[in-house]
Amino acid sequence: MLKIIFGECAGVVTNPAVYFKNTYEDEWITDEMSRNMILDIDKSTVISERIIESPVLGGITPKELSGGVKTLILINNCPDKIFNASACGDNCAKWLLEMGKNKDITINLRHLMDFGNGDFEVYIQNTDQVVHNMRELVPIAGTIVR
Amino acid sequence: MKGSYTIRVGNNRLRYEFTICRNITILKGNSATGKTTLVEMIREYYEDHELSGIQLESSVPCRTLSGRDWSIILPAIENSIVFIDEDNDFLRTVEFADAIRNSSNYYVIVTREGLPNLPYSVSEIYGIRESGKYAGLKQVYNEFYRIYNPENENKLSEVNTIIVEDSNSGYEFFSAIVDDNKKVISSEGKSGVFGKLLENGFEKNCLVIADGAAFGSEIDRIMKLIHNMESVVLYLPESFEWLILMSGLIDGKRVQDILADPGDNIFSEKYFSWERYFTDLLVEETNNSYLKYAKRKLNPNYLHDTEKKRIVSAMDKAGKLISE
Incomplete structure (x- = not known):
């Protein structure tokens, strides 16, 4: 399940882009989920571990991926860490929900991410509640973050 | 600058x-x-x-x-x-x-x-x-x-509750002009609007009036709270003082010229936000007049019929919601 800690929280990796740059492994990039996330969010195609084709920037390395995709890759590959997922835009939300279907992941959010109009299952750790849509999530999370 | x-x-x-x-x-x-x-x-x-x-x-x-x-x-x-x-x-x-x-x-x-x-x-x-x-x-x-273009989504024809960010002159004004079947609540600051919406206006026909010039930090959670809800409408003028200036109650070309392009007159060194500039401008422009303005306490002359109507009229659709 996707578990969220809203607001500031000790021990969280607050700058995922820096953490990614210094810790990422080649195989994280070529993993099928990473390829799909990179294609969906950055509109870029993974050629090999260290080469990605961006329609805007041309050939780039993983270090030039968007902050959102870097954070998603970290969340997927470092389950022992909690990352500040406010580095992710709303276009990353469906991937967080997707990851949460297969395993328990815990993220930190300092803003109200929009998880869309559909139903989902998200655990809010601050209040020990499970919510199933944005209508349930916003009144709870909105009292903690803006 | x-x-x-x-x-x-x-x-x-x-x-x-x-x-x-x-x-x-x-x-x-x-x-x-x-x-x-x-x-x-x-x-x-x-x-x-x-x-x-x-x-x-x-x-x-x-x-x-x-x-x-x-x-x-x-x-x-x-x-x-x-x-x-x-x-x-x-x-x-x-x-x-x-x-x-x-x-x-x-x-x-x-x-x-x-x-x-x-x-x-x-x-x-x-x-x-x-x-x-x-x-x-x-x-x-x-x-x-x-x-954010919050005011494009005004689909209400009447409101029962009005949540006002202001707790001073703005709140006094709106409290005084609505009829008895409407409730006016002060959220006592921008950060209180979200809570007041949850408590009072979430499911009812509700109008929120807040100072758009400084409401940026609140807008996302408010917009997400009222998403797909036709029962809540936001009205976000720059500030209550801006509204008075826009109403035309204050004569003079100077005010109109400033309102046409406020940014050309607002120095960042002096004003952290535009709402404070508009307060200073209104205080300055009404000094020694019957409309002498003070933020803490509303001058009752603003509640005279002519003055009241001019200000409500400057609110366009939101004004109609309040006055009807």
């Missing part, structure tokens, strides 16, 4: 063109739209100018601020547009808000978090999108677009 600044910056693959209108601009939105790339371009141009391979057109210096030593660096920056990326924890601090108050700089801040210490306008929150203007060329052109 005062006024607006148009900036063009780019390299051989990517160009941005945008106009900064106030002292604080917020950039947010989806991942991979080029926010961090923009800040990096500004930084690289500042370090190496044309030798960076980046072209930048701006009538004032553009530079970036980041890192642990921000508070040492910032006092040395004047009359510049300062870009700050989202990975800087100091953005949320009171120390940062204090440091940029009375600053001659404008600030462009990348963040998805609401920053309640900073009084930024709802209308100065932007995303970045690819502009269609130059489609097909080698370079991709990016522009800013305004994320």
Whole structure:
């Protein structure tokens, strides 16, 4: 399940882009989920571990991926860490929900991410509640973050 | 600084063109739209100018601020547009808000978090999108677009509850003009609006009146709370004082000229947000007149029939909701 800690929280990796740059492994990039996330969010195609084709920037390395995709890759590959997922835009939300279907992941959010109009299952750790849509999530999370 | 600044910056693959209108601009939105790339371009141009391979057109210096030593660096920056990326924890601090108050700089801040210490306008929150203007060329052109247009969604024909951010003159005014079947509640500040909506107006026909000039940190959670709800309408004038000035009650070409382009008169060094400028302007313009204005206590002359009608009329659709 996707578990969220809203607001500031000790021990969280607050700058995922820096953490990614210094810790990422080649195989994280070529993993099928990473390829799909990179294609969906950055509109870029993974050629090999260290080469990605961006329609805007041309050939780039993983270090030039968007902050959102870097954070998603970290969340997927470092389950022992909690990352500040406010580095992710709303276009990353469906991937967080997707990851949460297969395993328990815990993220930190300092803003109200929009998880869309559909139903989902998200655990809010601050209040020990499970919510199933944005209508349930916003009144709870909105009292903690803006 | 005062006024607006148009900036063009780019390299051989990517160009941005945008106009900064106030002292604080917020950039947010989806991942991979080029926010961090923009800040990096500004930084690289500042370090190496044309030798960076980046072209930048701006009538004032553009530079970036980041890192642990921000508070040492910032006092040395004047009359510049300062870009700050989202990975800087100091953005949320009171120390940062204090440091940029009375600053001659404008600030462009990348963040998805609401920053309640900073009084930024709802209308100065932007995303970045690819502009269609130059489609097909080698370079991709990016522009800013305004994320929130809350007043476009007014579909109500009547309201039962009015939540007013103000607890002083604005609250007094709206409390006095509505009829007995409408309830007016003060949220006692912008951060109280969300809670008051949950308590009182969430499911009922409700109008929220708040100062758009400084409501930026609240708008996202409010918009998400009322998403798909036709029972809540937002009315976000710059401020109550701006509304009075806009009503035409205050004679004179000077006021009209200022209202046509306020930014040309509002120095960032003096006014952290536009709402404070409009308060000062109204106080100054009404001094020694029967409409002498004080923020803490409403002058009862504003509740005379003619004055009241002029102000409500300046509210357009929201005014009709209140008066009908």
